[in-house]
């Protein structure tokens with residue numbers, strides 16, 4: 429399995445090139461628990477890791493401060509509020525928050541943070557609270573795509589610009605939020621399908637452990653996977669789909685039901701690593717051997733990449749959580765009065781048997 433590496437196109441507008449060229453993401457140090465990571469130094473591989481330049485989504489429109497209706501300010505003297513959506517039991521969330529904290533610290537920017545513990549109503553009140561505490565700018569990792577109007581109105585009333593990362597909110601770019609920075613989740617689904625086709629030979633019955641409902645990540649990872657299967661391996665049939673809520677325990681429970689109802693299942697596409705690791709636990713509990721059922725997951729956490737090394741997982745598509753550098757570069761460029769892209773895609777790598785052992789230090 430060859431790793432596919434995208435070579436993204438750069439937009440040619442001055443402000444945007446400055447952003448795209450100036451911001452290079454490196455594979456971060458693996459994220460341990462929050463407190464461990466605070467003592468963590470970058471792993472050698474991460475320190476010298478391949479620079480991943482992130483770029484505006486091809487054809488992306490731009491946003492400037494006058495059009496948005498905010499005031500120029502010096503980021504160094506500003507307070508940034510960060511709203512995290514899910515509890516930091518998932519390494520994706522630990523790495524994501526770590527990236528935001530590290531970048532704020534590196535830039536000497538005051539950061540207020542809040543974690544909604546996977547409860548949307550709490551995320552709405554968290555953001556209201558950040559505004560009340562005087563956040564001049566907001567970075568939001570949304571739990572859900574809808575239900576943001578109260579917050580958007582409150583932020584607009586205070587002329588507090590919002591940058592959204594990770595999941596999309598259904599609102600208007602350059603009016604409700606400045607910029608949306610994320611992976612291409614449909615492409616992640618396609619790449620997962622490629623790995624599943626390779627692992628299964630393109631024939632047999634497969635199951636999907638769906639992510640949580642109400643966000644674009646689940647819909648787009650599912651869309652990409654199914655499109656690719658239909659296009660490249662019509663004899664690979666999706667016979668089971670059920671949400672594991674992006675959680676390991678539920679992924680295990682659902683897989684236990686799956687192997688009871690579909691004993692001949694050949695592959696499992698887990699829409700995040702935590703559910704994929706839950707599936708591994710269920711298969712082990714049922715007395716299966718590594719490789720009996722082909723598992724492909726999305727995120728790029730260290731535990732899942734170790735699962736490839738151990739033979740339980742066939743492939744992992746990275747969903748890069750290291751939004752810090754790009755989120756703050758976007759805020760800096762925007763508040764200086766320069767244009768920023770409304771849509772920015774972060775490049776994701778991938779792991780399979782040919783690179784899991786050698787590249788596991790880049791996992792988070």
Ligand code: GZL
Nearest residue numbers: 520594595645674700727747
């Ligand atoms: C993807 C992110 C997803 C991760 C899951 O950007 O929103 O949410 O893939 C997490 O691990 O629950």
